[in-house]
Amino acid sequence: MQATSHAFKDNVRKAIVDPGLQKALGMMKTGFQARRLAAIQKLPEFEELREKGREIKNHVLENLDFYLERFERKVTEAGGHVHWCRTAEEARETILELCRKRNAKTVTKGKSMIAEEIALNDFLEEKGIEPVETDLGEYIIQLRREPPSHIIAPAVHLNKEDVIEAFHKSHTHLDPNRPMEEPTQLLDEARTVLRPKFLEADVGITGANFMIAETGSTIIVTNEGNGDLTQILPKMHIVLASLEKLVPTFEDAATILRLLARSATGQEFSVYTTVSTGPKRAADLDGPEEFHVVLLDNGRTNILGTEFQDMLRCIRCSACLNHCPVYATVGGHAYGWVYPGPMGSVLTPTLIGIDKAGHLPNASTFCGRCESVCPMKIPLPKMMRHWREREFERHLSPASVRTGLAFWAWFAKRPRLYRLATGIASRLLGLLGRAHGRYSWLPLASGWTKGRDFPAPQGGTFMSRYAAQRKAP
Amino acid sequence: MPSATPRVGLFVTCLVDLMRPSVGFAAIRLLENAGCRVEVPETQTCCGQPAYNSGDRKDTRDIARGVIEAFQGFEYVVVPSGSCAGMIHEHYPALFADEPETLAKAKALAAKTHELVSFLVDVMEVDRVFATYEGTVTYHDSCSGLRELKVKEQPRKLLATVEGLGLKELPTAEICCGFGGTFCVKYPDISERMAKEKADDVTATGADTLLAGDLGCLMNMAGKLQRQGSPVRVRHVAEVLAGMTDSAPIGEPEKR
Numbered sequence: 001m002q003a004t005s006h007a008f009k010d011n012v013r014k015a016i017v018d019p020g021l022q023k024a025l026g027m028m029k030t031g032f033q034a035r036r037l038a039a040i041q042k043l044p045e046f047e048e049l050r051e052k053g054r055e056i057k058n059h060v061l062e063n064l065d066f067y068l069e070r071f072e073r074k075v076t077e078a079g080g081h082v083h084w085c086r087t088a089e090e091a092r093e094t095i096l097e098l099c100r101k102r103n104a105k106t107v108t109k110g111k112s113m114i115a116e117e118i119a120l121n122d123f124l125e126e127k128g129i130e131p132v133e134t135d136l137g138e139y140i141i142q143l144r145r146e147p148p149s150h151i152i153a154p155a156v157h158l159n160k161e162d163v164i165e166a167f168h169k170s171h172t173h174l175d176p177n178r179p180m181e182e183p184t185q186l187l188d189e190a191r192t193v194l195r196p197k198f199l200e201a202d203v204g205i206t207g208a209n210f211m212i213a214e215t216g217s218t219i220i221v222t223n224e225g226n227g228d229l230t231q232i233l234p235k236m237h238i239v240l241a242s243l244e245k246l247v248p249t250f251e252d253a254a255t256i257l258r259l260l261a262r263s264a265t266g267q268e269f270s271v272y273t274t275v276s277t278g279p280k281r282a283a284d285l286d287g288p289e290e291f292h293v294v295l296l297d298n299g300r301t302n303i304l305g306t307e308f309q310d311m312l313r314c315i316r317c318s319a320c321l322n323h324c325p326v327y328a329t330v331g332g333h334a335y336g337w338v339y340p341g342p343m344g345s346v347l348t349p350t351l352i353g354i355d356k357a358g359h360l361p362n363a364s365t366f367c368g369r370c371e372s373v374c375p376m377k378i379p380l381p382k383m384m385r386h387w388r389e390r391e392f393e394r395h396l397s398p399a400s401v402r403t404g405l406a407f408w409a410w411f412a413k414r415p416r417l418y419r420l421a422t423g424i425a426s427r428l429l430g431l432l433g434r435a436h437g438r439y440s441w442l443p444l445a446s447g448w449t450k451g452r453d454f455p456a457p458q459g460g461t462f463m464s465r466y467a468a469q470r471k472a473p
Numbered sequence: 474m475p476s477a478t479p480r481v482g483l484f485v486t487c488l489v490d491l492m493r494p495s496v497g498f499a500a501i502r503l504l505e506n507a508g509c510r511v512e513v514p515e516t517q518t519c520c521g522q523p524a525y526n527s528g529d530r531k532d533t534r535d536i537a538r539g540v541i542e543a544f545q546g547f548e549y550v551v552v553p554s555g556s557c558a559g560m561i562h563e564h565y566p567a568l569f570a571d572e573p574e575t576l577a578k579a580k581a582l583a584a585k586t587h588e589l590v591s592f593l594v595d596v597m598e599v600d601r602v603f604a605t606y607e608g609t610v611t612y613h614d615s616c617s618g619l620r621e622l623k624v625k626e627q628p629r630k631l632l633a634t635v636e637g638l639g640l641k642e643l644p645t646a647e648i649c650c651g652f653g654g655t656f657c658v659k660y661p662d663i664s665e666r667m668a669k670e671k672a673d674d675v676t677a678t679g680a681d682t683l684l685a686g687d688l689g690c691l692m693n694m695a696g697k698l699q700r701q702g703s704p705v706r707v708r709h710v711a712e713v714l715a716g717m718t719d720s721a722p723i724g725e726p727e728k729r
Contacts, residue, residue: 012662364656371620406532412519415515451700457492
């Protein structure tokens with residue numbers, strides 16, 4: 001998708017005054033947080049698991065080449081094929097070729113953020129192939145032709161009215177006066193519309209939450225079971241995954257799975273945890289005839305060995321989004337690309353460049369809540385700060401900020417001049433503000449004073465008052 | 474274990490110095506009441522956070538060296554701010570990985586640097602204060618203090634011993650108020666919205682007083698509350714604990 005991250009501030013302005021979005025964000029804020037907390041509190045070994053999860057992923061990242069080759073060998077042994085794709089373009093072309101091989105007209109899709117990253121749907125449509133999103137949230141936003149706003153709940157920015165409107169507009173074969181007020185009615189309608197699509201699909205494309213090197217298996221987790229129908233019914237199953245989804249063993253996947261659903265939705269386990277190992281075997285009742293894994297790099301190996309390597313531990317649980325006060329204020333679309341929230345703020349610049357995505361790591365108070373809930377212990381604020389350092393080195397931060405900072409730092413390094421300047425400033429502002437105790441407007445601080453008063457200083461600095469006190473008998 | 478009369482260096486912080494000296498004096502009283510001998514190094518200016526969080530490592534290191542220099546020789550360094558104490562405690566060592574000599578000094582300083590209230594409770598083992606405050610207080614947990622330095626129970630413990638004071642928990646106490654240092658001027662729309670959420674939550678508690686341990690947060694929250702016409706009085710927790718509430722609350726004019 002086209003990134004609008006550079007227009008972050010405009011996106012934010014619109015988001016803050018959007019009543020539907022604000023209503024939706026208000027609801028999602030408390031739901032996710034409370035449910036996660038309840039699940040965590042029931043699991044005494046949660047902290048231990050976080051530490052284990054971190055170790056497993058760090059180990060894989062240190063030995064990525066070994067495990068990738070092992071994975072490929074095992075997939076091939078099981079009758080599948082692995083395709084190595086360095087770029088988004090290579091991945092798209094590979095998938096197209098595979099679809100053409102089966103003369104595919106319809107492709108069903110399980111939810112895949114990587115597919116968003118490579119803009120797969122638009123590409124397939126251009127080439128005359130119809131992609132059908134089968135995750136309900138993804139289906140709804142596909143109808144609305146908009147990107148997901150959250151990495152596990154793509155339509156979280158919508159209210160029921162928006163869904164009703166989308167179904168009304170798109171499901172034109174149904175009676176326009178049908179009852180649609182109840183969520184169950186909408187759900188049934190979606191199921192009825194999607195069922196034939198599942199059955200007629202020539203190819204099913206899913207992502208992978210995990211790839212297991214020891215067996216060449218891939219794992220997806222869903223709550224709707226749409227992943228299962230996507231990958232079992234068509235003759236070809238394509239798994240699209242980025243390199244860092246790899247874990248060495250089943251045991252390792254199980255360890256991290258214990259963290260995933262709890263951190264995401266507060267479930268102990270997702271409703272469906274589906275393991276695929278190669279295509280259908282002779283004795284299997286059903287399953288695809290062909291099994292392909294499209295492995296995508298798209299910048300991951302560039303992150304290895306850099307100060308951003310820890311970001312590759314991310315398991316896309318969305319806990320950081322759900323606990324971020326900035327995300328809760330602006331929603332996912334404001335971030336302007338595939339990955340929003342704290343993880344998006346660190347990852348997006350690695351994938352589309354800090355020059356385009358500069359706002360994202362800057363729009364944080366470093367409150368640290370994201371890091372505190374991350375099941376993989378990723379130091380998100382630290383990496384956002386690293387981005388700010390890179391921007392500073394490259395003079396990408398706005399000139400006003402650099403100048404203001406340079407001014408401040410110059411004084412802060414010179415105590416005597418600092419005392420002088422702060423003495424004058426505090427006395428002046430204190431004097432001018434004495435009557436009301438606060439300013440409703442202050443030059444150079446209009447961003448603040450637009451919506452808040454600015455408290456007046458007491459007048460005279462602490463250091464000067466302290467010095468005076470000590471001199472007085 | 475602290476010595477009998479520990480020699481404490483007070484890092485007053487640039488915001489307290491510039492905006493609200495009474496917090497500094499309240500900190501001194503609390504420390505002296507706890508048996509400390511307090512000194513205030515003259516060459517202190519700022520902990521360097523504005524530069525650090527803007528990606529300017531060079532200026533941060535220069536400023537940090539000044540702080541390290543100014544605070545040599547104390548048994549403890551105490552700060553009436555979670556974010557500034559956190560800067561020194563958590564981040565100073567990381568700044569000097571390539572300068573072994575400064576690194577050693579930074580580590581030494583970090584090890585003895587504490588946020589004020591947690592220092593009183595955890596190190597000096599103060600379990601009560603001798604102060605009166607008539608009012609219902611709600612308390613905001615400033616992010617750095619909470620997450621970097623684990624300041625949570627300590628202010629509540631001491632506030633519970635203030636005569637006349639009633640404590641009403643703020644359900645969203647651990648959610649950021651939107652100050653974030655340079656964030657509030659770089660992204661004022663988002664900041665203001667977060668401040669509004671916080672102010673509304675404070676009002677909903679019915680408390681007449683809002684306290685916290687960081688002046689930046691307090692100024693932000695006071696500014697929003699007062700723009701809303703709220704009568705809630707906003708102070709630094711040190712002022713209430715020290716029984717020094719003669720000066721006007723934040724954002725209000727001094728009574729003549």
